[in-house]
Amino acid sequence: MANGPISVQVAWLPKTSRIIQQLWVIPREELSSVQKLKKILISPPEISYSDIQYILNYIQPENFFDFRHNHQFESKIAGIVGMPYVLSAQSGTAALHLALKVLGVKTGDTVLCQSMTFVASANPILYERANPVFIDSEPETLNMDPELLEKAIQELFKKGIKPAAIIYVHTFGTPGNADEVMRIGRQYGIPIIEDAAEALGSYYDNTPAGNFGDISVFSFNINKIISTGGGGALCSKNKKYVEKARFLANQAKEQRQHYEHCELGYNYQLNPFAAILGKAQLPKLKHRAEKKRELHRFYFDLFKNLKNIKLIGESHKSRSNFWVNAVIFENYDTYNSMVSLFEAFGVEVKPLWKPMHMQPLYKSYMHYLNGVSENAYRLGLFLPSGSSMTKAQRDQIEYIIKKL
Template identity: 35%
Template structure:
């Protein structure tokens, strides 16, 4: 039996590029991916146990074992494992009774999955600019926007702060601002398992929190996600809706409609084996970030994603900012130069208020922080299994782009 968890498609190679190697005349150079899966060593044993038991569907003992392990890792008392982080977000919107015409506020600097389920449910998205010190939702912008919304009599149905690249949003002031107006908070912590804010785990303090176990995450099951809460009723409701909303009856009885969002026991087994390595993966990624700092800090026009004093990022992805005037090359020129030698890198998320899918959506905050980050930010290879020699190849390539 072999195990091959491919990287998440959103971080895969450009079309027409071999996913394994880049070929030059006379040689083949292994392609260096942004955040490939890194096996912990116990996955094969867990898979054999699951397959031998006959439990491969979204049922059996592996699922509650995985949920219990996630509960220990996140600190949340109640956890529902589902097919993806996006499914968990969808269920979160559903159990918080999002209805057509409701407003959902979220950070503009995020992946589309944060808001897509809400829009598909008929909600109206509103985006908030980010804090330059954390790149996450700015609590000051949020407070001002909530006060204005309350004066209009049009508060959001919920607020969804986003943890970015392993960095937590500052949930304490965000939740406090929302509590004043009775607005629930769901934390999109898909990218931040193992991160801390004010000494608490990612998502702590929110009504709901979502984590992802896709192939590119710091801990992967090859897919899957979880919805977490201290509210047992909300998680039970999510679990019910995620299993087609089947009522207790000998026949199939449905008082409402649900979804086929169950997580396979096979994926739960992989995720359970992976979770034992969480602390070491966080340490590895933080060390990788520090090696980038050491290798590149002297280059003019190049800075790094900040880490606020109130948080500890996992550095799921190491991100640099490139000022073309000081560095002598634009972000896109550096990205293309890396691609030519088989090194994958990506711009930071394109702000959602700039996406054609959300044309006309409001943006709160006028500082243009997220837009500037998109124009200059570049995510570098950060896989926890990356060897120092591979990272040195990235550092050398970036140094070669500098035009001093």
């Protein structure tokens, strides 16, 4: 085998990238010294052997249908979030769909939704054949821009359209200007679904994320700060909302001795063994959130003197769990250089979410833009953000960034 330098090309870089023609050349000895380390993932599963042992303690036939574990898990979530009524669900998407159903969203209704988000925030709107209106982001945290939100509402009101709901997402786990969004919702009489899928363990103005909306939803997907392998939760201070959601999640089965169904329901209940895993995970939330905050400080120190790279942070009222860290570059050259180096050294990075108003599925729907989300998508990257990141992995990342 030759001992010369290695050229690196990354397939998913933009076609306009100069790096496609001008590849990074990395000394072979540098590459081999880090290839011994495992690939560093953006958001790796955080399920320990103790979690598995906890589940094994319950491997008995009677536990396969024992929803007491779900109720215990729900009670623990309620204590963390400060919402008295909680339903555990099959996924965060299922919880969001149930939230729309509970609020009575129907065919032809209008639902305001953040554009810079994962597609699961928007898809349930189409499940109900409603019409999404997408709102762009403010630049500090990439959360929904309250000024654009209010502008959209005012223009819709002039057309005789009152939105049925606002889906407000805590982007990357960081609450944005939550009190202003809540004020707008109250002022115009529009219920707010707080999409806190990524934000368990985050706070805004000393209040837990998930405590603000008329209904809030969480995700416990495999990549979240707390995982049930796949799952979610719906929370509210309104008991009737959660009771209705629980009814719909169990195939809308009426309280009869026989099987009776008067309306359309769903198979959205969380598996009891997923709830058992959730019970094992929840005590680790505070520690993991602090570890993620430490990692954010690590990135802040690395990037603070690089004027052409911006690390997305938190507002002065927020305390984020920093579920995932994101950076935005000023130009393609730096962006592409970073991608090539990270990929060559076995570090996973990915572009930020493509905004909903740019997606083929959603580009024909109404949107209110300021350019923030499009710029973030084109020049932004997700960085490794696992709370279990080792010192050796941090050293590897630091080495790569300093090469810039």
